[in-house]
Every structure is written in C-alpha cells, then in structure tokens.
Amino acid sequence: MFAHLIEFATNHYVLSASFVVLLVLLIAHELRRGGRSISTRELTALVNSGQGIVLDVRSNKDFSSGRIVDSLNIPYEKLAARLAELDKHKDKTIIVVDTMGQHAGTVCRDLQKAGFTAFKLSGGIGSWRGENLPLVK
Numbered sequence: 001m002f003a004h005l006i007e008f009a010t011n012h013y014v015l016s017a018s019f020v021v022l023l024v025l026l027i028a029h030e031l032r033r034g035g036r037s038i039s040t041r042e043l044t045a046l047v048n049s050g051q052g053i054v055l056d057v058r059s060n061k062d063f064s065s066g067r068i069v070d071s072l073n074i075p076y077e078k079l080a081a082r083l084a085e086l087d088k089h090k091d092k093t094i095i096v097v098d099t100m101g102q103h104a105g106t107v108c109r110d111l112q113k114a115g116f117t118a119f120k121l122s123g124g125i126g127s128w129r130g131e132n133l134p135l136v137k
Contacts, residue, residue, distance in 0.1 A: 035096075035108030037122035040131050043068075043095050052093040055086070057107050058125070060129060066135035068097060068128060094118045100126050129134045 010015040046052030047070070054071035063073040072080050076098065086094065094116050096104040104120035111118035117128075121127065128130050129135070 002085045009127075032082075035105060036119050037101075038119045039122055040128055040133055041121075043121055044133075045094065046093055051135045052095050053089050054095050054097055055107070056125075057103055058098055062099065064137065066125075066129075066137055067109075069134065069136050071097065076107065079107060079110065080114065083110075085090060086116065090116060092117075095121055097121045097128070100124045 019047050024037055042053070043052065046053060054074045056067055056071045057076040057079060058073070059075050060073065063071075063075075067073070072085075074085065096107045096111070096118055097120075098104045098107075101120065101122065101124045104124065108118040108120050123130070125135075
C-alpha cells in the first residue's frame with residue numbers, strides 16, 4: 001500500500017505538493033485561530049506579576065484531582081452561561097488551561113470575541129505536570 005502511495009505521489013507531484021501546502025496552511029490557520037500559546041514559565045510570570053489569571057476549563061472532577069494554585073474553574077461546557085463571572089478580570093490576561101490543549105483554543109477565541117485578552121497554556125495541564133510544577137487539591 002505504501003508503494004502505491006509513493007507511486008501516486010511521484011506520478012502526480014503537482015497534486016501531491018498542492019495537498020501538502022494546503023494541509024500546512026490549514027494547520028497554521030487553526031493554530032493561529034485559537035490564540036497565542038504560552039509556556040509554563042510565561043504563565044507563572046504573568047500570574048506572579050498580578051497581570052494574569054488562570055482559567056481551568058476541565059470538569060469539576062478533574063479540577064479537584066489537581067489544579068494550578070488560585071485557578072478558577074469553569075467547565076468548558078458551562079463557559080457560555082458563566083462568562084459574566086470573568087468580567088471582573090477584564091483588565092488581566094486570562095490563561096486558559098485544559099487537559100491537553102484540545103478545548104483551550106476554542107475558549108480563547110470565544111473570550112477574545114467577548115473582549116478579553118486570552119492565551120492558552122501550551123500542552124495544557126499535562127505540560128504543567130510534565131515539568132513537575134506544583135498542583136493543589
């Protein structure tokens with residue numbers, strides 16, 4: 001099967017190259033759409049300076065099993081209904097954290113449409129744990 005794929009790509013190089021270019025452009029567009037990703041170091045600097053607040057969009061169960069200190073929890077499914085709770089933080093950068101980064105981009109886009117400055121933690125809580133940073137229960 002792989003030999004057929006190579007043969008097709010060789011015989012139809014213009015079509016194959018067009019596909020690769022479109023795929024790269026689609027991925028780049030989707031990454032940009034969800035807002036800027038920040039590292040754990042940047043998150044810590046923003047929060048410690050008082051310029052940022054962490055919004056954890058994981059379920060209540062996941063949140064209670066371990067969270068970043070002083071983070072707010074609004075589950076992804078309930079964010080639209082509870083968006084008004086974040087109005088008092090409009091002057092700060094909201095850093096969105098989820099499990100692995102799957103919902104953070106969508107949440108950032110929604111927050112930006114609502115007038116917030118929002119970034120997402122690259123890799124979600126998994127990257128936080130991967131760097132052995134503290135979680136509270």
